[in-house]
Amino acid sequence: MRRWFQDVWEGFFTVLVGMRITWRHLFTYPVTLQYPTVKWPLPPRSRMRLFMKFEDCIGCGQCVRACPVDCISLKAEKRPADAPPIWAANGQAIKLHVAVFDIDMSLCCYCNLCTYPCPTNCIYMTPEYEFATSDLTQHLYRFAKKDAQFILEDPKKKAAGQAPAEATAPPATPPAKPAGA
Amino acid sequence: MDATYEYLVWLLPAAAEWPSWLVVALITALPALACFTFMSLGPLIYVYAERKISAFMQDRIGPNRVGPIGLLQTLADTIKLLFKEAIFPKKVDRKLFVIAPILVNVGAFMPFLVIPWGGRLQPADLNVGVFYVVAIASLSTVGLIMAGWASNNKYSLFGGMRSAAQIVSYEIPAMMILLVPVMIVGSLSLQDITMAQHGGLQNWFLFRYFPIMPVAFVVFFVAGLAEVNRAPFDIPEAESELVGGFHTEYSGFFFAMFFMAEYTEMFVLSATATVLFLGGYLAPHPVLQLLYLPFVGAVPMGWFWLWFKAWSLVFVMMWLRWTLPRSRVDQLMHIAWKVLLPIALVLVVVVGGLVLWPATANGFVWDRWVGWPLTLGLVGFLLYVMVRALQWSRRRAQELAAPARQAVTP
Numbered sequence: 001m002r003r004w005f006q007d008v009w010e011g012f013f014t015v016l017v018g019m020r021i022t023w024r025h026l027f028t029y030p031v032t033l034q035y036p037t038v039k040w041p042l043p044p045r046s047r048m049r050l051f052m053k054f055e056d057c058i059g060c061g062q063c064v065r066a067c068p069v070d071c072i073s074l075k076a077e078k079r080p081a082d083a084p085p086i087w088a089a090n091g092q093a094i095k096l097h098v099a100v101f102d103i104d105m106s107l108c109c110y111c112n113l114c115t116y117p118c119p120t121n122c123i124y125m126t127p128e129y130e131f132a133t134s135d136l137t138q139h140l141y142r143f144a145k146k147d148a149q150f151i152l153e154d155p156k157k158k159a160a161g162q163a164p165a166e167a168t169a170p171p172a173t174p175p176a177k178p179a180g181a
Numbered sequence: 182m183d184a185t186y187e188y189l190v191w192l193l194p195a196a197a198e199w200p201s202w203l204v205v206a207l208i209t210a211l212p213a214l215a216c217f218t219f220m221s222l223g224p225l226i227y228v229y230a231e232r233k234i235s236a237f238m239q240d241r242i243g244p245n246r247v248g249p250i251g252l253l254q255t256l257a258d259t260i261k262l263l264f265k266e267a268i269f270p271k272k273v274d275r276k277l278f279v280i281a282p283i284l285v286n287v288g289a290f291m292p293f294l295v296i297p298w299g300g301r302l303q304p305a306d307l308n309v310g311v312f313y314v315v316a317i318a319s320l321s322t323v324g325l326i327m328a329g330w331a332s333n334n335k336y337s338l339f340g341g342m343r344s345a346a347q348i349v350s351y352e353i354p355a356m357m358i359l360l361v362p363v364m365i366v367g368s369l370s371l372q373d374i375t376m377a378q379h380g381g382l383q384n385w386f387l388f389r390y391f392p393i394m395p396v397a398f399v400v401f402f403v404a405g406l407a408e409v410n411r412a413p414f415d416i417p418e419a420e421s422e423l424v425g426g427f428h429t430e431y432s433g434f435f436f437a438m439f440f441m442a443e444y445t446e447m448f449v450l451s452a453t454a455t456v457l458f459l460g461g462y463l464a465p466h467p468v469l470q471l472l473y474l475p476f477v478g479a480v481p482m483g484w485f486w487l488w489f490k491a492w493s494l495v496f497v498m499m500w501l502r503w504t505l506p507r508s509r510v511d512q513l514m515h516i517a518w519k520v521l522l523p524i525a526l527v528l529v530v531v532v533g534g535l536v537l538w539p540a541t542a543n544g545f546v547w548d549r550w551v552g553w554p555l556t557l558g559l560v561g562f563l564l565y566v567m568v569r570a571l572q573w574s575r576r577r578a579q580e581l582a583a584p585a586r587q588a589v590t591p
Contacts, residue, residue, distance in 0.1 A: 008520055012399070018504040020566070022238045027570040029578030032242045 047110045048129040050103050052143040055150055056088040056122035059096035063114035063123050071107035072114060075100035086150040088120040093154075098144055105131070106139035188301040212304035216293040220445050225255045227444040231499050238503045265433035270333070273430060277331035281324045282431070282438035288321025289445040296452050297372050299462050299483035310371035311359055314453055315352075318408070321442060322348040325410075325417060325427050328439075332430040340426025343510065344417035347407055350517035351414075355404035357525035361397050361532045362386050362457045375461035383552030385460040389544040390535060391551045397528050398458045400521050402494070405454060407513065409446040412502035419507055451494035455487060462487040465556075 033040060042048070059076030076096040086094045115124050133139060186208050189196050196204060229244070229252065236243025244251030269275060295310040297303040307313050322344055329341020363369055365386065366377040378385050387398050407414035418426035428439045455461055462483030464470040469486075471479040508516070535541045 008524075011520075015501075015505065019500060022500060022504045023566060024570045024573065025240055026234070026237045027567065028237075028240050028574040030237070030242045031240050034242070 042127050042129075046127060047112050047125045049105060049126050049131055050108060050114070050141075051124060051126045051128075052101055052103065053122040054098070054101065054143050054145050055148050056090070056120045057098050057101065057143075058088055058092055058094050058120055059098040060119060062117035062119070066113045066117050068111060068113065069107050069109050071104045071109075073100060073102045073104075074098065084152055085154075086152060087154050088122070089151065089155060090120050091154065091156040092120055094150070101143040102140055103143065104140050106136050191301065212294075216304065217290065220290055220293060220448075221441065223448060224441045224444040225259065227447065227495065228255045228258070228440070230496075231444075231502075234496070234499045235503045238500075259437060262437040263434055267433035267435055268430075270430055272333045274331040274333065277327050278430075279435075281328035281331055281427075282435045282442070283324075284327060285321040285324030285442040286438055286445075288318055288324060289442040289449060291317040291320070292449045292453070295371050296449070296487075297375055297456065297462055297483075298487055299481050300372075302462075302481075302484060303372060306370055306372045309369050311363060311369045311374070311453075311457075314371075314449070315356060315359065318446070318449060319348065319352065321446065324442075328431070329427040332427070334430055336423045336425075337427050337429045340417045340419075340423050340429070343419075343423075344410060344427065346510075347410070347414065347417065347513060347517075350514060351404045351407040351521070354400055354517065354521035354525040355408060357522070357529050358397050358401040358404065359457065360529050361394070364529075364533055364536050365389065371456050371461070375456055375463060378460040378463055379467075381467055381552075382460070382465040382556055383549045385458065385463075385552065387458045388552035388555065389548055390532065390541075391545055391548055393528060393532060393535075394458070396524065397532075398454070400524050400528070401458070402454060402497075403516070404521055404525075405450040406498060406501070407517070409450050410443065411447060411498050413505035413508050414513060415502075415507060416510055416513060421507075447495055447498055448491060451491040451498070452487060454494055455490040459490045460486075 059074065061074050061076065064070075064072045064074045076098045079095060079097045083097075088094055110125075112125060115121075118124075131139070186204065189204070189208055189211075196207075232254070233243045233251070244254035247254040247257050269278065292314045294304045295307050295313055297306070325344040326341040329337040329339070329344070332338070362374055366374045368374065368377075382388070386394055388394065410417050416426075417423075418428065420426075423429070428436055431439060464482060464486050470482060472482045473479055
């Protein structure tokens with residue numbers, strides 16, 4: 001008999017304990033993050049969509065060799081002898097004309113291995129991650145441009161104290177071949 | 182009908198000279214229409230409240246897209262359900278399949294006939310009011326079993342049979358407890374039961390016979406929860422075991438009808454418990470019974486008090502639903518037969534004896550000193566918990582949401 005009363009009281013009391021907890025949570029700040037309008041800041045060095053700054057690429061192809069899944073396709077050829085000399089932003093002379101630089105993000109495994117060997121740091125990961133498409137071919141990003149604004153003056157000489165002329169100039173790429181492979 | 186007629190004449194003195202057929206039509210149609218409108222629009226609010234409360238209790242936001250703070254969400258859902266195709270599976274018993282949701286709704290709506298919203302604001306003051314509520318409310322169980330059977334689906338039938346077993350078990354303690362206020366008043370009319378609690382909070386039946394009636398109220402509330410198939414006793418529709426129980430095969434409008442009935446039943450149960458234990462439409466203090474407005478004069482507030490008290494009980498039901506997990510079938514039977522029924526039996530005998538004994542016919546000596554302090558203590562405790570919870574929540578919000586505050590907004 002005593003046991004019965006104990007059980008009934010315990011059942012009733014534990015319900016009250018549970019109700020106290022839910023009552024407290026009734027006034028708790030919701031933890032929901034309303035995603036499309038509010039986003040968590042991404043952690044540093046997060047690996048999202050690849051980007052390549054075409055103006056700085058010297059066409060060395062190290063990223064292509066580093067890529068474990070071969071998602072980068074590069075086609076480079078010697079610049080004509082009469083073409084104006086151009087430089088990458090870190091002062092390296094660009095000797096090759098990059099005709100094709102395609103990255104297939106549908107193949108990319110986001111390993112980040114391509115960005116380490118790049119001598120001019122022109123290929124890097126961006127924090128952009130909302131690039132879902134309904135068509136897989138739209139994940140082929142073509143970075144080779146015909147109208148790239150190359151640096152026509154040696155940045156090292158400029159840094160050494162020469163006249164601060166405007167570094168960029170109108171399109172100076174030799175129109176050798178169409179960008180598409 | 183008499184009460185409604187008096188109310189009509191009180192509202193419009195000219196109605197006394199109107200032809201009888203018009204008066205009869207009015208006093209039959211108007212309350213029915215009012216109840217039906219009120220009750221069919223009610224679930225819009227209940228469903229929204231339930232979703233919001235459940236969201237807050239789980240630290241979520243809840244519906245907030247349709248309309249300001251999501252107020253129109255239920256309306257949109259209702260319209261969607263109304264326009265959806267009602268699918269009849271090939272092997273259902275079509276007649277019963279259609280009748281079942283209607284019958285469930287009849288059981289949910291009809292008790293409004295006798296629920297008093299004020300001295301005269303009651304469609305019909307039946308002298309068997311309590312009995313009527315019990316009898317009619319049980320109709321909806323027939324509907325549930327019918328739905329389970331007509332669906333021709335094993336899970337639906339399980340749901341229907343579970344609901345039958347549940348009602349058969351829980352009707353008994355609930356009806357036993359109904360006897361307790363009825364014995365004290367000596368009448369089955371809900372109007373009489375309400376008026377017997379007249380004179381302020383300490384006269385409510387909840388605070389009579391102090392340690393006894395609160396127990397009776399808890400027993401009635403638990404049994405009532407089981408009768409309207411609410412969590413933690415919602416095993417007839419147990420979505421995690423029975424898919425959806427009796428409404429597995431229903432879709433569109435018929436599905437919506439089951440939900441309308443469920444939420445209406447919740448309100449009916451709360452209103453009945455309010456009338457029996459919490460003073461019905463009576464205010465906590467007689468001063469609050471009338472609201473004095475400039476230019477209008479005294480406005481009776483009975484409807485507000487009944488609504489407020491019943492709503493508080495509905496809130497407790499929702500609160501319980503989001504606190505407790507669903508009980509097993511055997512636990513359910515254990516609670517009904519081995520816990521609630523013995524308590525109810527003892528209460529009936531004890532209160533019957535106390536009512537017969539002249540010295541305690543109107544309650545214990547200390548009763549009038551119990552109601553107020555207990556209520557004030559409860560309110561104070563709730564306020565204290567609320568303030569503590571707000572402080573806690575603010576601290577948690579600062580801790581948890583600090584990174585989210587810096588989040589990028591495009």
